[in-house]
Amino acid sequence: MTQVLIDGLFLGCVYALIALGYSMVYGIIKLLNFAHGDIFMFGAMIAFTMLTAVPGLQSAGIVAVFGVLILSMFLTGGTGVLIEAVAYKPLRSAPRLSLLITAVGMSFVLEYGVKQFWGSKSITWPQWAQMGAGSIPIFDGTITISRLVLMAVSIALMVGLGFYINGTRQGRAMRAIALDQRASTLMGVDVNRTISLVFFIGSALAGAAGVMFGMYYGAIGFMMGFLLGLKAFTAAVIGGIGNMYGAMLGGLTLGLIERTTVYFCNGDDSWKDVVSFGLLILFLTLRPTGILGDRVVERM
Amino acid sequence: MTNSWTKKALALCAAMAAATLSLTACGGSSDTLKIGMAIPTSGENAMYGEYMIKGAQLAVDEINAAGGLLGKQLEIKTSDSACEAGQATSAANDLVTEEIVVSMGGYCSGATLPTIDIFSKANIPMIIPAANSNSLVETPRDNVFLVNGVGSDQAKMGYDWTQKNGYKSLLVIDDKTDYSVGVSTYYQQFAKEAGATIDSISLNPKEKDFSGQVAEILKHDSFYFTGYAEAAGLLIKQSLEAGYSGGILVADGSVDVLTGSTVGQPKASEVIYGTFSVTPDMIDDGGAFISTYKAKFGNEEPGPYVIQTYDSVKLWAQAVTEAGSVEMDAVDAVLHKIEYDGLTGPISFNADGSRKKSPFVIVKVSEDNTFKLFDDMAS
Numbered sequence: 001m002t003q004v005l006i007d008g009l010f011l012g013c014v015y016a017l018i019a020l021g022y023s024m025v026y027g028i029i030k031l032l033n034f035a036h037g038d039i040f041m042f043g044a045m046i047a048f049t050m051l052t053a054v055p056g057l058q059s060a061g062i063v064a065v066f067g068v069l070i071l072s073m074f075l076t077g078g079t080g081v082l083i084e085a086v087a088y089k090p091l092r093s094a095p096r097l098s099l100l101i102t103a104v105g106m107s108f109v110l111e112y113g114v115k116q117f118w119g120s121k122s123i124t125w126p127q128w129a130q131m132g133a134g135s136i137p138i139f140d141g142t143i144t145i146s147r148l149v150l151m152a153v154s155i156a157l158m159v160g161l162g163f164y165i166n167g168t169r170q171g172r173a174m175r176a177i178a179l180d181q182r183a184s185t186l187m188g189v190d191v192n193r194t195i196s197l198v199f200f201i202g203s204a205l206a207g208a209a210g211v212m213f214g215m216y217y218g219a220i221g222f223m224m225g226f227l228l229g230l231k232a233f234t235a236a237v238i239g240g241i242g243n244m245y246g247a248m249l250g251g252l253t254l255g256l257i258e259r260t261t262v263y264f265c266n267g268d269d270s271w272k273d274v275v276s277f278g279l280l281i282l283f284l285t286l287r288p289t290g291i292l293g294d295r296v297v298e299r300m
Numbered sequence: 301m302t303n304s305w306t307k308k309a310l311a312l313c314a315a316m317a318a319a320t321l322s323l324t325a326c327g328g329s330s331d332t333l334k335i336g337m338a339i340p341t342s343g344e345n346a347m348y349g350e351y352m353i354k355g356a357q358l359a360v361d362e363i364n365a366a367g368g369l370l371g372k373q374l375e376i377k378t379s380d381s382a383c384e385a386g387q388a389t390s391a392a393n394d395l396v397t398e399e400i401v402v403s404m405g406g407y408c409s410g411a412t413l414p415t416i417d418i419f420s421k422a423n424i425p426m427i428i429p430a431a432n433s434n435s436l437v438e439t440p441r442d443n444v445f446l447v448n449g450v451g452s453d454q455a456k457m458g459y460d461w462t463q464k465n466g467y468k469s470l471l472v473i474d475d476k477t478d479y480s481v482g483v484s485t486y487y488q489q490f491a492k493e494a495g496a497t498i499d500s501i502s503l504n505p506k507e508k509d510f511s512g513q514v515a516e517i518l519k520h521d522s523f524y525f526t527g528y529a530e531a532a533g534l535l536i537k538q539s540l541e542a543g544y545s546g547g548i549l550v551a552d553g554s555v556d557v558l559t560g561s562t563v564g565q566p567k568a569s570e571v572i573y574g575t576f577s578v579t580p581d582m583i584d585d586g587g588a589f590i591s592t593y594k595a596k597f598g599n600e601e602p603g604p605y606v607i608q609t610y611d612s613v614k615l616w617a618q619a620v621t622e623a624g625s626v627e628m629d630a631v632d633a634v635l636h637k638i639e640y641d642g643l644t645g646p647i648s649f650n651a652d653g654s655r656k657k658s659p660f661v662i663v664k665v666s667e668d669n670t671f672k673l674f675d676d677m678a679s
Contacts, residue, residue, distance in 0.1 A: 004515075124558070124561040135543075218534075226506070258512075270504075
C-alpha cells in the first residue's frame, strides 16, 4: 500500500505541474487552453533536440541537463506568448466558445506540426541525460532517487509560483485581472502584458514538466501531451479550476485515485480512465467549483 | 423569391453535374495499377504505417523498373486509417473510389476488420501484411490473405518458451487492441490447458506511467506483453527499475528497436525476448535487402513489417502474372494454390486465408537494440 501512495503522489506531481498552467490561464481569461498539453510535449521535443544536437554536452553531465531545462522553459514560455498573441488575443472579446474551438485547433497545429519535424516515431531520450535508477526503501515500498528529485523540483516550482503570485506586483496584477479585467484596466494595470506573462509562466512550467518527463520516462512522442493534457484538465477541475492551490491538490488527488483504482483491479488499468473521467463529470455536475472552490474567494 | 430560389437550385445542380462529370473523367481508364493501403499514418501507430509504405514502395519500384505488371506501372495509394475502426472504414471507401486493384493494408487488426466487407463488396483482393488477429479469418472469405502468422501460432510459441525456461507463475499483459487481446487469450488458453497458473491484465498504451502494472509484475516470475513497442519499452524499463528479475517476453508488435532503446543498454540486451516472425537480418540474403532499403530511405534501418509488406506486393505480383489479370476471382484462385518463396519464408495459405507455415521464432534484443534470432524452438 505504501507503494501505491508513492506511485500515486509522483504521478500526481506530474499532473499538478501541467494543471497549474491550465488553471492560471483559465483563472485569468476564462479560456480552457487545450493546447497546453501540447506545449508540454513541445518542451520535451526541443529539449531533446538541444541535448542531441549540441556536441560535447554530454561531458557537462547534469549541468548541461539543467541548462537545457532552463532554456526549454524560456522557449516554451515564448511559444505560449506567441500562441496567445496569434490565436487568442484577436478573439478576446469573441464568444467563449470561439476561443475554445481555437484552442482545440491550436492543439492539433502543435501536434501535427511537431510530427512534421520530429516524425511520428517515439523518441528515446539520450541515455546519459536520463535519471539514474538508485532507490530508497520506505516502509514496505521503494522510491527511486529520480522520482524524489523530480518531486522536489515540481514542489519547488509550485512554491516559487505561489510566492510570485502572492508576493509581487505582477502577481497582484494577475489576481486583479482574474477578479475584474475592466476594473484592472481602469486602475492602470497593463492587461495585455500581464496576460502574456501568465501564458509565459504557465507554458514555461509545462515545458519544464515536459523535459522532466523525458528525463524520467525516457520516451517522448508527438501525441504524449494529449492524454496527459486531458488528465491535467481533469485535475484542475477536481481541485477547482482557476485556483492555483486547487490545481496542485487536484493533481495529487487524481494521481492517488488513479493508482488506487489500478491497485484494486490487481494491476489492470481498464477501469482507471472510467473512474478519472467519471470523477470529472461528477465534479462538473455536483461541485463545479472543485474541492477548493468555495473556500477561496479570490481566484488565481 | 421562389423564382430566384429555383434558379439558384438549378445552377447548383448544373455545377454538381459538371463536377461529377469531370471527376468521372479523371477516374477513367488509366495506365497504372493502383495498390491501396489503408494504414495508420497519423496517431500513435503512424510510424508502423510509414514502415509499411516503404516496404511496399521498394517492391513497387523493383517491379516498375522491370517493366511493370501486365504492361502497366504500379502506383501506391495510401489512406489514413489512424488505427480506428471508424476512420478505417472511410479510408477503405476512399481507396475503392480511387479504383485500386488490390488492398495491401491493415496494421491494427481492429481497424482492418471493418475494411474486409468494403473491399470484398468492391471485388478487391486483400493481402494483409501485418494485422494478424484470428478474428480476421474467423469468417473465411476467398479474398482475404494473411501474410503474417495468426495470433494463436504466436501465443503457442510464447507459451512453449516459458515452459522451456521453467517459469511457474505466468502473467500476460495486453493493451486492449484486437490483436493484443487475441494473442493474450490464446496464451491463457494454452497455459490453462496445461494446468499452469496464469493471470492477465491490461494497460492503456497512451499512458506512460505503468506503476500499477509493475506492482503486479513483481508478483510473477515471467510476463508476456502482447501490445506495441512504445508501451513495451516503458513497461519493461519501469519494472526493471522496481527490481523485477524474472522472464520478459514481448509479442511481435513490440519487436522493434524502440523497445530496447527505451529500456536502455546494457540491460535491454540481457533480459528482453520476443516472439516474432523472421526479419531481414535473420535470413540468408537479408543483408542485400537491408542495404537496398538503406540506400533508398536515407540510411534508415528497416523496421517492423517492412519485409512482410514487401513480400505481400511481390506475392500479389506473381499471382497476377500467373492469372494474367488483376480481377479478384482470378487472383484469388491463384493465391489459394500459390507456393511463393518470400523473404519471410515459404508462403502458402490455408483455406481460410491464414498462412500455412507461420514462421515464428524466439528473438532477443542485441547490443544495437535490434532483435536477433535467439532460438527457433525447433528442438
